[in-house]
Amino acid sequence: MKILITSSASEVGRILVEGLGEAHQVVATDLPGGAGGDVVACSLDADDATQALVAGVDAIVHVADLPVTAAEAFGRVDNAQVDFHSRCTYNLLKAAVGEGVEHVIYLSSLALFASCDPAWDVTERWAPQPSTDIDTLKHAIGEFTCREFARERQIKVTCLRTGELNRDDLIRAVFKALSSPPSEWEVYHLESDGDGRRFDISKAAGAGLFNGGRP
């Protein structure tokens, strides 16, 4: 499978490029501020460059982690994040639809539920309760964008909301998610079995995205 991985210069991006590269043909991309080496620079604008980036790709792993340099170049980090998670994500998915890409995996965050009482048994069926802190709000905006493409049946989207996740669990989850695209939109909560796992990951475990069930 030919897979495009965005934000490939980020820590998560690098892990996935390396971890998925053994089984798949990986194309690594990042915004110009983060690109270098084998990473293809693309601004994710609504243009031919974004279209060319996704051409011939079977699936996209949208890590969606804005490079610090790109954020600084924008002037304000919060505006850069809103722009990246709305406009750039929209352009990426629009281009993907145009090129017939079947599946996108969007990496979101369990921080969307940080304000919930830890005693609550939060599952994927819960409505996110994002704060207006940009590091959380950005994921709400990104999910909103991806969900609309999925709900319109333009492209299949798997949304992985991650908490503390070790390297092997991350690679396994994305690897397995790539092999089983949803019918349109599917959300999984993922958190490694560290000290005091907070969220129920039984749905991900049941789908084979995780080795274990609830602790």
Next chain:
Amino acid sequence: MKIFVLGVNSRLGPHVVRSCEEGHSLRLADVTDVASDRHETCRVDLSNPDDVIAAVEGMDAVVNCTVERQDPRRAFDVNTRGCFNMMRASVDAGVKRVINTGPHFAIAGPSYETFDYAMVPDMPPHPGVGLYAHSKGAGQEICRIFASQHDIHVLTLLFYNFRDHDDTERGNNHPFAVSWRDAGDAVRLALEVEADRLYSRCEVFNVHAVPHAVFSNEKTLRVLGFNPRDDLGFAWRK
């Protein structure tokens, strides 16, 4: 009330000013030059956070009439990131009320097109992936999140089709239409409605004056006291 009106040079902007200028103090802004002998004016690019922060200072309420429909960058700059800047600046400045405006499909996108009737503005928002609707829908989602977390009310008025109040031509019978001057009045009503009449800090209203009922305006009539001067039902009479 001190009201900051963004996008005053839009089609809707002048009607908002006309409806609100009696009894309120207005600060008018647009990305282009604003002309007014009566009101304070300034030039504001909603995608520039520093512009917005400076312009919101000292205001009690903000009205957002800005819109960008076609340019793939500016649509998100204005409709999405602009809402973020507006909400962030409003919260920081202690503004208590924001009136946001947008097209009906910021909530009711293509997936609702085949629904029969009685579509209320409180449906789960699904703007779809059209540039205009999606970027406006994302902006509305940002407004909703800010209202859920801060002491600020956001009232979003949804419009679809406008016509001049003296346009009596038959055949222009759109199922979601309102006259320009009634649209301006709806904004004033949204500014003035008591907070205790609102169910939550983020409320959405369908603003129209037609009997079609595909889209319900019942909440707008009941909560805002919207009583349109121009009943466009004549367009539907035989």
